[in-house]
Amino acid sequence: MTTHIPAREIAERPIGYAGPNLSPTGLRLAPRTLASGVHALLATIPPKDNNGLVTGRDAALVVDAGITPDVARMIQDRCAELTARPLRYLVNTTYHGDHTFGNAAFPSETVIVSSRANRDNMGDLGYEKQVRSGNMYGDEALFDAVREWRRPNLTFDGHAEIDLGGRIVQLWHFGPGNGPGDTVVYVPDARVAWTGNLLAHAGIAHMLLQGGPQPYLATLRAVREALPDLATIVPGHGPMGDGPAAIDALVAYLERLHAEVTDSVAAGHTLEESIARCTDPWAGELDPTLVAALASYQIPQDQAVHGMRELCRNLHRLNILATYRLYTAR
Template structure:
């Protein structure tokens, strides 16, 4: 599988910047709840450190051991002797492929679908990301595919002491194993790559080897998340915001679907559909980055039916 994923490196246009996590920029968005912002650096996620009376939960590791070591160091400092947990929102390398650094220092928990993604797709994605070369490959030099300590079904209620965090699998959307992290007492929601700000939605549509992303399922997930009414939304990439972040992503996914299906139903070819839809959406959202993800989104939705 890993070799078969390599042709999709065409999505990378030129050398990528070093995906370095900068923990010095951590911001407290609620009491005892820090976000290490991604500063809009490609392949750097927003990372969370959520504290309770007895324990601290880290959300995401950053890509590679050097990034994860910085995250662990800050988390240990924040914890001050409290127990450490780690979770990741999905299996992609910039979110999870530093988890080995937490071995022995924290308990790594993921939902069952994400654990399956890690074991079945993780090696292929690791090799694909290494093929990008440069700083990305260097960050992954000594990385192995993560192995969780605990795998759970359904919603995992994690008691940190006077604060319960919900690790909630969402069903098929950006990946099969997506989960969000809810902090109900603070009204904070970590979405992983189900939501981004300032960029087009990331569609990992790599047929025939990875076709689990669902534009239809993803839009439904966003509606459910929005209905829960979080106060603060921490997207996978981009700026922390309010509930409008979720509504904006849902609106874009439906816009992409409608423009794609209207052309598909008129018997246009997929390449022509992708070209027209990409031009239209860039015109509508000229300030957004990630334009390379429009065409995979079109291909995904061309294959889906209501």
């Protein structure tokens, strides 16, 4: 099968689908220091957006901008509590509005950096608001404050490096995954990567919004080869996790998804039949390491575990739908 990346993410959703609640209502960002000058800014309610701060001798770099200008200002406030270095760089891990709508609220002198593919997908603010409104759960009016979609003014294709003064930060675009331009921010001396929507804690379902299992698999294998020393990932959503374990878990999931949907299409099954036939890894208990990680949130653990299981089952059905539509269109 040939690789095909749709120009826009799939708009169709399974019957009864409930996606992640990304509304910033109630959001707080809890700093966690991973190494000297390397800080995760973790959402206190899953699966709202995480951020990050990396500092060097001369400058600081922020990972992702938040879903509204108010969230962007919250990110800057947390950064000011952690460093006096100027916020010289802001990296967008994806073009999605929950990571980029806050761009315009950063100082004009802050250089926004991302993959060329992400920038190329930041052209229609109205459409992006419409798409992300499905994840706002009644708080769509908060998008009224988003009047400008500030695009990256510095882009790269495969790999770039930023020198913050005594600390190098690597930026990688390995290929399509959740979207066409997923950007990984890697700090080699800390062995920490911010992975955006590309890679989450092992046991969390990912979303195939703008591609398919095969290109995603190629991207993950490239990550594994390029970053052999990777230890910790800070995903765009959900708890931090072990990087190699997360890659292994997602590779296994995508391989099975590809095989099962391919077989179902070949057998002439309908979409509904395919969803029923494909293995649901979240029908039972969650990965024990994920359950332990969910205990860090400021909500009851049983609530966090139940919510994560139901979200993963919904995302899994969406992945089957997206793969089925992709494979039946060939």
